[in-house]
Amino acid sequence: MRLVVLGGGESGVGTAILGKEKGYEVFVSDFGKIKDKYKQILTDNKIAFEEEQHTESEILNATVVMKSPGIPEKVAIVKKLVEKGIPVISEIEFAAAFTKAITIGITGSNGKTTTTMLTYHLLKSAGLNVGLGGNIGKSFAWQVVEDSFDSYVLELSSFQLDGIVNYKPHIAIITNISPDHLDRYDYKYENYIDSKFRITMNQTEEDYLIYDADDEAITNWLQNNKTRAKLIPFSLTKMFEEGAFIKDNTMKVSINQEDFKMETEAIALEGKHNMKNAMAATSVAKLMQIRKATIRESLSNFQGVEHRLESVLKIQNVQYINDSKATNVNATFFALDSMNTPTVWIVGGVDKGNDYNELMSLVREKVKAIVCLGVDNKKIIDAFGDVVDDMIEVNNMNDAVKMAQRFTEKGDTVLLSPACASFDLFENYEDRGNQFKQAVQNL
Known part of the structure; x- marks a missing residue:
C-alpha cells in the first residue's frame, strides 16, 4: 500500500503521519519549497519527501494519492494520476x-x-x-x-x-x-x-x-x-x-x-x-x-475571528477595522453593509473574477475614499473611479494606512476589506491583516 502526498503543508504532513501509522509506505512531493518545520517533522518520522519537483516514477506507482487543497486538478501530474485510474482524494x-x-x-x-x-x-x-x-x-x-x-x-x-x-x-x-x-x-x-x-x-x-x-x-x-x-x-x-x-x-x-x-x-x-x-x-x-x-x-x-471585521484601534476618533479575511466580493459586501460611519476603504489584490457592481449601492452610500492596494487595480478604478471623491493607488501596507488616514475626519472608519486574494503583495490574508495592524499601530 503506497500513499503519495502532494503538498508538504499542514494537511499534507498530517496525512503522511497518519498514513505511516496505518502501515502505508509514504512519499511526500511538493512542487514548491517545504517549510523547515515540516521538513524536520517528516525527517523525524522517517518519511521520504522531495521539494521543488514532482518525480513521476515516485508518484505514478501510488495506491492512493492525497492532494493538498491548493493544488488544482488541471496540474499535469494530477491529470496523469487520473488517467491511470489512481484515486486522488483529500485529507478529509x-x-x-x-x-x-x-x-x-x-x-x-x-x-x-x-x-x-x-x-x-x-x-x-x-x-x-x-x-x-x-x-x-x-x-x-x-x-x-x-x-x-x-x-x-x-x-x-x-x-x-x-x-x-x-x-x-x-x-x-x-x-x-x-x-x-x-x-x-x-x-x-x-x-x-x-x-x-x-x-x-x-x-x-x-x-x-x-x-x-x-x-x-x-x-x-x-x-x-x-x-x-x-x-x-x-x-x-x-x-x-x-x-x-x-x-x-x-x-x-x-x-x-x-x-x-x-x-x-x-x-x-x-x-x-x-x-x-x-x-x-x-x-x-x-x-x-x-x-x-x-x-x-x-x-x-465569543470573541470573534482574527482578520474578520476585527477592531484594531481608535486613533483621533477614527476606528480602524481589519477584514483581511474578506477575499471575495460577497464578504466585502457584509463588511460595508455593517459600516455605520463614513468609511475609507482599502481594497485590492489578486482578482478572482470579481463583479464589483454588487457593491455599487453600498459604496455610494458609505464610502468617502478608496485606497487601492494591489499590483493591478484597473477593475476597481474602472468600477468606482466616478463614484467616490478620492481614490489613490499604493503598493504596500504602510502607504495604504498612511494615505487612508489622510482622507479621514473624526468619527470616520478605515476598513481593510480587500475583496481579493492576497498573493500579489503578501504571503496570505493573515500576513496582510497582520501588516495592517502593525501599520495602524505605527501611526
Whole structure:
C-alpha cells in the first residue's frame, strides 16, 4: 500500500503521519519549497519527501494519492494520476476512514470560519471532547493520530470537498454560496455550487443539513436536487416550525420539539451575517443536546475571528477595522453593509473574477475614499473611479494606512476589506491583516 502526498503543508504532513501509522509506505512531493518545520517533522518520522519537483516514477506507482487543497486538478501530474485510474482524494476523505468520531462539516463562500469557531466554542464550553480542524488550525489527519476526540468541527473548503468519496458529516452546514474561486471551476458558477453540495452527498436520514434559507443558490439547488439528510433551515426573514429565525430582535431555534430563544443584542457577534452564523452554530448545539444556559453564555462571550471585521484601534476618533479575511466580493459586501460611519476603504489584490457592481449601492452610500492596494487595480478604478471623491493607488501596507488616514475626519472608519486574494503583495490574508495592524499601530 503506497500513499503519495502532494503538498508538504499542514494537511499534507498530517496525512503522511497518519498514513505511516496505518502501515502505508509514504512519499511526500511538493512542487514548491517545504517549510523547515515540516521538513524536520517528516525527517523525524522517517518519511521520504522531495521539494521543488514532482518525480513521476515516485508518484505514478501510488495506491492512493492525497492532494493538498491548493493544488488544482488541471496540474499535469494530477491529470496523469487520473488517467491511470489512481484515486486522488483529500485529507478529509483519507482521515475520516480512520476515526469513529462524528464530524460537523461546515462549508460556504463566507462565514464558514466564524461559524466553525463559534460552533467549536459552543461545544467545547459545554465540556464536549471536541477537536477543530479542516481548513483551519491543526491538520485533521494529524489529530486522528495524536488525539482521541469524540467529535470534530471541520471547516471545509470546496477544494477539500472535491476530493471526498465516502466522507459524510453527521451534521453539515452550508452558510451561503456566492461566486468564488471560479478560476478553479471553469468559470461556471453551477460547478462551484455543486462542489459545495458534495458535503451532503453521502448523508443519510440519520444526518442533518443546516442551511441558509435566504440564499438563492442554496434554495434553488435543494428544489432541483435530493439529499437524504434532515433539513434544518435558518433565515432572517422567514419563520419555521423546525429551524432558526429572527423575530422581534430575538433569535429562535426550534429543533426536535425544543425551543431556544435569545435576544440578538445579547449575542457578542454583530451584523446581520453574524446572526446567521449564530443561528447555524446554535442549531448544532441544540442537535448535540447542549444546555440552554451554556449556549447563552457561549454566544454572549465569543470573541470573534482574527482578520474578520476585527477592531484594531481608535486613533483621533477614527476606528480602524481589519477584514483581511474578506477575499471575495460577497464578504466585502457584509463588511460595508455593517459600516455605520463614513468609511475609507482599502481594497485590492489578486482578482478572482470579481463583479464589483454588487457593491455599487453600498459604496455610494458609505464610502468617502478608496485606497487601492494591489499590483493591478484597473477593475476597481474602472468600477468606482466616478463614484467616490478620492481614490489613490499604493503598493504596500504602510502607504495604504498612511494615505487612508489622510482622507479621514473624526468619527470616520478605515476598513481593510480587500475583496481579493492576497498573493500579489503578501504571503496570505493573515500576513496582510497582520501588516495592517502593525501599520495602524505605527501611526
